[in-house]
Amino acid sequence: MKVHNFNAGPSVLPNEVLYKASKALIDFEGSGMSILEIGHRTEPFIAVMDEARNLVRELMQLDDDFEVLFLHGGATTQFMQVPMNLLESSETAAYVDTGVWSNKAIKEAKVFGYVDVVASSKESNYNHIPKQFTIPPQASYLHITTNNTIYGTQWHMTPVTDVPLVADMSSDIMSRSMDFNKYSLIYAGVQKNMGAAGATMVAVRKSILGKVSSRKIPGIMDYRNHIENGSMLNTPPVFAVYISMLTLRWLKEQGGIPAIEKINDKKAALLYDEIDHNPLFRGTVVKEDRSKMNACFIMDKPEMEEEFLKFCKKEDIVGIKGHRLSGGFRVSMYNALPYESVEVMVEAMKYFSLKKA
Amino acid sequence: MKVHNFNAGPSVLPNEVLYKASKALIDFEGSGMSILEIGHRTEPFIAVMDEARNLVRELMQLDDDFEVLFLHGGATTQFMQVPMNLLESSETAAYVDTGVWSNKAIKEAKVFGYVDVVASSKESNYNHIPKQFTIPPQASYLHITTNNTIYGTQWHMTPVTDVPLVADMSSDIMSRSMDFNKYSLIYAGVQKNMGAAGATMVAVRKSILGKVSSRKIPGIMDYRNHIENGSMLNTPPVFAVYISMLTLRWLKEQGGIPAIEKINDKKAALLYDEIDHNPLFRGTVVKEDRSKMNACFIMDKPEMEEEFLKFCKKEDIVGIKGHRLSGGFRVSMYNALPYESVEVMVEAMKYFSLKKA
Incomplete structure (x- = not known):
């Protein structure tokens, strides 16, 4: 018996992903070990990680400047990690406020530098996406939340700007065609459209990194370290990455x-x-x-x-x-x-x- | 066929944990949903999280000042989060260097304040645990790595000190009786003795928190926020917490x-x-x-x-x-x-x- 699962996230997953994972929990590809028991630096798991990263690149048709990472911490950790890596303490990032998740992102950015909330739909309880706003040309980046689960709004256009565009796509990633190459950094908790809770996908342009000089970035928070280590700077969330890989494989089989x-x-x-x-x-x-x-x-x-x-x-x-x-x-x-x-x-x-x- | 799995971590798990988890992947407690598909704010999952936290408290016999958290990020994130929460930028933390993992912790602490490496066994390729050392009484805390996977060393005594004692117990947590109440903060990636990769257990004394004033702590990094939110400040790594709960239940059934x-x-x-x-x-x-x-x-x-x-x-x-x-x-x-x-x-x-x- 399977229910009709309209959960906002964690949420429904493809049956074939669940069956495959259920078998891998007992024996992963004939190894005599569970997927939970294999070393993350062994060939079979490196193959899982690489396939997951490559499927993101392929399905989103990302250009070569992008690196794809699977990290710990959820999108909420990205609220902190993005400004830590991209925002000088004396400079300003532009944020569009479309609800609770944007606000959390704004709050964390203020720990690291200045924030200019260039538009907000707060006064109408976030029942729409603001469309008329100006982005200061000197902003370090513009941050948007492409889909807002709580209010049921979604950006159906991409803001046109010369500053780097950063997006939290947690709740609509992989659900619709977009020109992802217009963005400089895209992040998403994977537990809605690309897996189960426990991993976060980050696609980031190498060319925007390494420019902040006003703070020391802890090693575990520096995107460049994760890139250098093939998304295995520390023990990755093995099972969550495996579920993402299976879910992306399923998506590709559906036609992408x-x-x-x-x-x-x-x-x-x-x-x-x-x-x-x-x-x-x-x-x-x-x-x-x-x-x-x-x-x-x-x-x-x-x-x-x-x-x-x-x-x-x-x-x-x-x-x-x-x-x-x-x-x-x-x-x-x-x-x-x-x-x-x-x-x-x-x-x-x-x-x-x-x-x- | 099951192999003899001597992996250093991720590593072997109890068969009954794997079988139970494999079933829950298809149907979690008759819900018609996989454990991966249930909302983390629903009663069944809150019960899982609470049981996991309570089992840690019970098995380790922690006193009431302790709070137990299951976080994202691995022990490597704790290398950063510990000094971020406990070390003023003008003050010094004492670290004992017993190998690669201690060194990573030391490196991250230096981002936030001063580090005094009070002892090291580096010169003998970390083949022993240093025993003769002095802990400066004004140190913010003393950090040790209780077990060193790479070199095969383990602390068989607990340093006597008046400064708060912090320990990375990733690779020997729950394996031996200790007076855990001598510590002020204990952390462990759960993927060795208490589960699968993807969650980190932190047991922290409430009384040591909230004392750092030289920096703003990002919301997601402040232990107090996690405590206030019952270890659900953001979407937790649901499945990894579930596996920990099952593993701790198994340990209790073995006699603790x-x-x-x-x-x-x-x-x-x-x-x-x-x-x-x-x-x-x-x-x-x-x-x-x-x-x-x-x-x-x-x-x-x-x-x-x-x-x-x-x-x-x-x-x-x-x-x-x-x-x-x-x-x-x-x-x-x-x-x-x-x-x-x-x-x-x-x-x-x-x-x-x-x-x-």
Whole structure:
């Protein structure tokens, strides 16, 4: 029995990834050892790490200036590591504030230098992506959060700027075609679209590193050390990297990002169409900025929400309660979520609505 | 088929942990979801995290001033995080240098303040633990590495000092009874005696925190934030924490640290006895400082080493090649390594020796 898993992250993974990993937990490729028991400096694991890094490069079509790393620490550690490596203590980085995650990034950057919040949608409870803003030409970089899980917003354009562009893509990485080469540093906790909690993917241009002179960077935080050591500066999160490799392999077999994007578009269209036509529900986000990963909506009669949640639970629908900051519902539709699960969700909305009519 | 796994880490785990985890990868406690697919803020996972933290407290018999955390980043991140939280930029921390890992810790501490290396066994290639040294009474803390995997040395006493004692116990945590309450901060990458790569255990006294005023500590690096958030400041390495919980549960079922220590003593005695009596082999470490976790030894005729390695491989003995800095062999005997594996190892040494006689 498999539920319909709309969790915001950690979230649904492809069945074949789980089955393969489950077997590798007992015996990894006939080694007589579990994937958890093999040395990380042995050939079989180096092959896993290299394949994971190469699949990121290939699927995102990154140019040669990029290096791909799998690190510990989650995107939250990147909130600190990015300014530590890129922001002089006397200089200013530009950040766009699109919610909780942007704010955490801003807070950590202020530990290291100055921050200019060039735009914010805070006043409207982050229901849209700010589009009119000026980026100071002397900014060390511009930081954006491409998808905002809590509010259900997503950048559908890339800011045009001459300063290095840095993006937290934790919740929509690998879900849609983008010109990733417009960015200078991309990071993502892998636990949504490219694996399970415990690893963080960083794609960084070598050419932007080594320019900060106002502080000593601890060895473990310096991207250059990780690059030099093939993403194995210390014992990597072996199993999390293995799951990422399997998930990326699965994505490639599906046809890569363009193919999964088509399915993601179909899933989002199906759900938003129901939200827009069902009289009981209402989307909370400005239409043009709706996220295709996380759809946030409420009920016109909030007192019905509890009942709808219970109804969904009986249908094996899991993880749709909205974040406490947004209320209502949040339906996450990451790459591994089957189209059929969205159909079940929409059927539940339709049926509940008829029952109440 | 299961090999005899003497890997230095990641390393052997209890079979029942692997089987349980393998099942949870498909369906976690009847949830219809994999352990990789559940939300980390859901009750079932909070229960896992709490049980893991409580088991550490119980097994190590930590007093109430201690808080137990499971963090990202490996012990290498602690090399940075410890001085960041405990060392004023104008003050000095004392470190004992017992090899590569101590040195890495020393290097990171120097980013934040001054370091006084109060003792070192470097001149004898780290073949012993220094015992005669003075700890400056004004040192912010004294840092030791209780077990040194590369050289096969181990502290068999605890330094007596009034300054806070900090220890990297990555490679012998949970393997022997100690008065852990003599320490102020204990950290360990969990991938040797308490789980798989991807999580780091930190046990820290609340009373030593919050005293550094010469720097801003990034939010993700401040132990107090992790304590306040129940070790869930950000998405934790869910699966690695789960594996730790299962491994600690297994240890408790074995009778806890005193029971496993007896077995570890027996395993070490069996192997070192063979090293000392077999004419082909010779231990590299001063006897009184030998590690019960990692036995390092060489052959009197180095040209035979390759042949012995090949012979062992045929006997399904894995992971005994010494670190390049020590040469020869390193046989790691962590908690989960069965006594029978050491018997097989010793038999191989005996048989090889007879063949060569």
